[in-house]
Amino acid sequence: MAKVIVVGGGAAGLVAAWRAASLGHAVTLLEANGRLGVKLRISGGGKCNITHDGPPKALMAAFPVEQARFLRPALHAFDNRAVLELLRREGVDTYARDNGRVFPQDRPGSAAAVVAAFEALVRRAGVAVRTGDRVTALEGREPRMIALRVGDERLAADAFILATGGASYPETGTRGEVLGWLKQLGVPVKPWFPALAPIPLLRSRPGWEGVALRDGELRLSAGPQGRRLGAFAGDVVFTKVGISGPAALELSQAVEGARRGGAAWLAYASRLDTPEAVDASLQAEARAHPRLLAATWLQRHLPERLVGPLLDEAGVDRALMLKDLSKAARKALVGLITALPLGEPQPVPLARGEVAAGGVDLAAVDARTMALRGWENLRVCGELLDVDGPVGGYNLQAAFSTGYAAGTI
Ligand SMILES: Cc1cc2nc3c(=O)[nH]c(=O)nc-3n(C[C@H](O)[C@H](O)[C@H](O)COP(=O)(O)OP(=O)(O)OC[C@H]3O[C@@H](n4cnc5c(N)ncnc54)[C@H](O)[C@@H]3O)c2cc1C
The missing domain is CATH 3.50.50.60 (FAD/NAD(P)-binding domain)
Incomplete structure (x- = not known):
C-alpha cells in the first residue's frame, strides 16, 4: 500500500x-x-x-x-x-x-x-x-x-x-x-x-446581442480578401463584445493563433453556395417576383433584425425592389449572405x-x-x-x- x-x-x-x-x-x-x-x-x-x-x-x-x-x-x-x-x-x-x-x-x-x-x-x-x-x-x-x-x-x-x-x-x-x-x-x-472561448471583435455590435446566424459556416481568413485559414460549420450568436455560439467557440483557438500570427479576419456564410450560384438564384427570383423587396429576400437568409442595418451599411435602399437592383447592389446582397463580414477579432480570452x-x-x-x-x-x-x-x-x-x-x- x-x-x-x-x-x-x-x-x-x-x-x-x-x-x-x-x-x-x-x-x-x-x-x-x-x-x-x-x-x-x-x-x-x-x-x-x-x-x-x-x-x-x-x-x-x-x-x-x-x-x-x-x-x-x-x-x-x-x-x-x-x-x-x-x-x-x-x-x-x-x-x-x-x-x-x-x-x-x-x-x-x-x-x-x-x-x-x-x-x-x-x-x-x-x-x-x-x-x-x-x-x-x-x-x-x-x-x-x-x-x-x-x-x-x-x-x-x-x-x-x-x-x-x-x-x-x-x-x-x-x-x-x-x-x-x-x-x-x-x-x-x-x-x-x-480555446472554446467567445471571440471579441474589433467592431462589436452590442445592439445585435442575442441575435443568431444559423445553419452556415464561420470562416477565418488572413484578411478580407486573404487566404482561408479555417472554418467551422454551425451557429454564431452575437454578444455585447463579439460573437459566441458553437462555431465561434470551436474556431476560437485557430482565430487566436491567426491573430497572434498577425492576420485574422472573420466572416459568416449563411449560404454555402458560391457567390455566382447565389447571384444566379437572386436574378431568377427577380425575374419571377420583380416587385419583391430586396429586404424581404434577404430576410430568408439573415435574421430580420440585421437586415435593415446591413442594407444601410451596404448602401442599398431598404425599399428597393428586386427589379431595380443594380449590379453593385446585387453583389452587395450576395456578399452579405455568402460572407457577412465580422471583421478583425480582438484577443480571445483564455479565462473564458x-x-x-x-x-x-x-x-x-x-x-x-x-x-x-x-x-x-x-x-x-x-x-x-x-x-x-x-x-x-x-x-x-x-x-x-x-x-x-x-x-x-
Ligand atoms: C463553463 C464550462 C462548461 C463546461 N462544460 C463542459 C461539458 O458540459 N462537458 C465537458 O466535457 N466539458 C465541459 N467543460 C470542460 C471540463 O469541465 C473540463 O475540461 C474538466 O473539468 C477538466 O477536468 P480536470 O479534473 O482536469 O480539471 P478541473 O475540473 O478544473 O479540476 C481541477 C481542480 O484542481 C484544483 N486546483 C487547481 N490548482 C490547485 C492547487 N494548486 N492546489 C489544490 N487544488 C488545485 C481546482 O480548484 C479544481 O477544482 C466545461 C468547462 C467550463 C469552464
Whole structure:
C-alpha cells in the first residue's frame, strides 16, 4: 500500500483518487476550493454533458490526431460506458441526445448530482478529502517528487498525482500555476492558450446581442480578401463584445493563433453556395417576383433584425425592389449572405474558454499510466495535460479516462 496524494478535486482528480483508493492505497485528495468539483458543477450550463455517445474510436476521432493517439489506451481502459455505469450505480441515470451528447436525466442541478456521485465514491473508497487546501509548491527533483507544500505545511508521500486542471475560469480554482512549477522542474510543457472561448471583435455590435446566424459556416481568413485559414460549420450568436455560439467557440483557438500570427479576419456564410450560384438564384427570383423587396429576400437568409442595418451599411435602399437592383447592389446582397463580414477579432480570452489548450507536453507522459517520463512517482492527468477536445462531453471524458489511468497505481 502506497501513500498517494492527489492534487485537484475536479473530474480527473476525483476519478484518480477513487481508483487509487479502490486499489488499496492510502489516498489524500487536496482541493483548493471549499468544495469538490466546482467546474463540474457549472459544466454544460449546470446540466453537465458528462461524455459523448459512441465507441472509443469515434470519441478519439474528435481530438486532434496526436491527442487521439495519446488518449487511446486510457479511453479503452475506462471508456464512456464505464463512466456511465459507475454513475448509474450511484443513482445517476443518463441519456444521450440526438447529437450524441450524454447528460444526466433532466432534473434541476443535474451537474451537482454527478459531483455528489463522485464524492460518494471517493469517500466510500476511504480517500481523505481536504478541501480549502491550495498547494503552493512542489518539492522534488527528477527522478522523484518528495513533498508538496500547502502554505507552511509540508506533505510527503510515495506517489503524487497532479490533476489541477487548466487555466480558464480561474474563479473555479484553476489558475494554471502548477504548469509553471512543472516547467521549472524541467518537465516539457506547452503554454496555456485560449480555446472554446467567445471571440471579441474589433467592431462589436452590442445592439445585435442575442441575435443568431444559423445553419452556415464561420470562416477565418488572413484578411478580407486573404487566404482561408479555417472554418467551422454551425451557429454564431452575437454578444455585447463579439460573437459566441458553437462555431465561434470551436474556431476560437485557430482565430487566436491567426491573430497572434498577425492576420485574422472573420466572416459568416449563411449560404454555402458560391457567390455566382447565389447571384444566379437572386436574378431568377427577380425575374419571377420583380416587385419583391430586396429586404424581404434577404430576410430568408439573415435574421430580420440585421437586415435593415446591413442594407444601410451596404448602401442599398431598404425599399428597393428586386427589379431595380443594380449590379453593385446585387453583389452587395450576395456578399452579405455568402460572407457577412465580422471583421478583425480582438484577443480571445483564455479565462473564458470552456477548456484551456496547452499543458504538459504529451511526449513527456506515458499514455498508459500518465506517469511523467523520467519521474518515478509523479503522474499528471485531466486538463493539465495538453489535451483539448471539442464541445460535446469529450473534455470530461478525457479527464475521467486519464484520471483513471493515473489512479491505477
Ligand atoms: C463553463 C464550462 C462548461 C463546461 N462544460 C463542459 C461539458 O458540459 N462537458 C465537458 O466535457 N466539458 C465541459 N467543460 C470542460 C471540463 O469541465 C473540463 O475540461 C474538466 O473539468 C477538466 O477536468 P480536470 O479534473 O482536469 O480539471 P478541473 O475540473 O478544473 O479540476 C481541477 C481542480 O484542481 C484544483 N486546483 C487547481 N490548482 C490547485 C492547487 N494548486 N492546489 C489544490 N487544488 C488545485 C481546482 O480548484 C479544481 O477544482 C466545461 C468547462 C467550463 C469552464
